[in-house]
Amino acid sequence: MTIKMIPCQWETNRLTIKDMTEVEIQPVQELYEQGSYIHQWDGGSLDHGYAYRCFTDGDLPPGGTRAQYKIQVIRQKETGRLAGLLTTYNGYPTRETFYINYLYIDKSYHRQGLGQEVVRELIGIVKQTEYREVRANVAMKNWPALRFWTGQGLDIIQGIYGDREYGADKYADLELVKFL
Template sequence: MNQIPTKWKTKRLIVADLRKEEIHHVQALYEKGSYIHQWDGGTLDEGFVKRCYLEGDLPPGGTKENFRIQVIRMKESEDLVGLLVSYHGHPVAESFYINYLSIDPDYHKQGLGQEVVEELLNMVKQHEFKEVRANVALKNWGAIRFWTKLGLDTINGIYGDSEYGENRFADIELVRKF
């Protein structure tokens, strides 16, 4: 199966597979994004990055070989600014799944997320995937706007609570076909 490179670049960024010595710093970055749990009903996973590095964040029947956890750094300063977690071949071999994308809140509104995803979409298409999928909390309006602006604008499914409420949560799976 084709896979995205272990290291790739955009105009301002370098994206590369997580290294063991980065786990602590990347976990701290992940925790800076814990505000999303107000929209998805989740809780902070204090072992997320280490578990991803060691085992992966796998779908049912998935394999670690098809999993990637990558860090996003500024080219010039090498500052850690984001995290990309993805899976090659879920739910079918021709699908590329974006499990998680986060840009450090200190770097929001600079177009970095868009820059990463635009290059990622180009690579995924070149590697002959037929679609890209991402799961988004329905209450996370900013993320819904972000993904639909980048062409993940088809709703494949709605999962979670069936009725709206303050303590009820649901996600939508967005898809972009090539």
């Protein structure tokens, strides 16, 4: 199987999703930093070079290649306003896996169904390929994200990673999967 990439540009009813360009690095970084509150749940820290690193090198899994990685911006069709960010990896941990690394919707658009719209269309695109599953990694303490992803059908736990015991300063992630 050849690794099939999602399109460079695609749409939903209200949104246009396309590969990020170099001029979008700063606004994407600001959007990423807006979502930095998730680090209270995943134990991570703010990456001040996240958007640049993703654009130039990618946010790659072990042994991953830049060619299989995408960072895409999500914009409102009507206004062109930046509404979110999506990063994906094609073919990890197996060639039949499509991995959603990161999805963030601008907080001013929360609870409007935009994330659901993006994921629904994305899964529809992925189903047209030879991928057999979609995966996403979610911090166990990130209850809103757990509700969101399980609501999108990523409701099978593929693995649990991180600290073995619960504690205020302990963190673990669930890898969720949806079989296609």
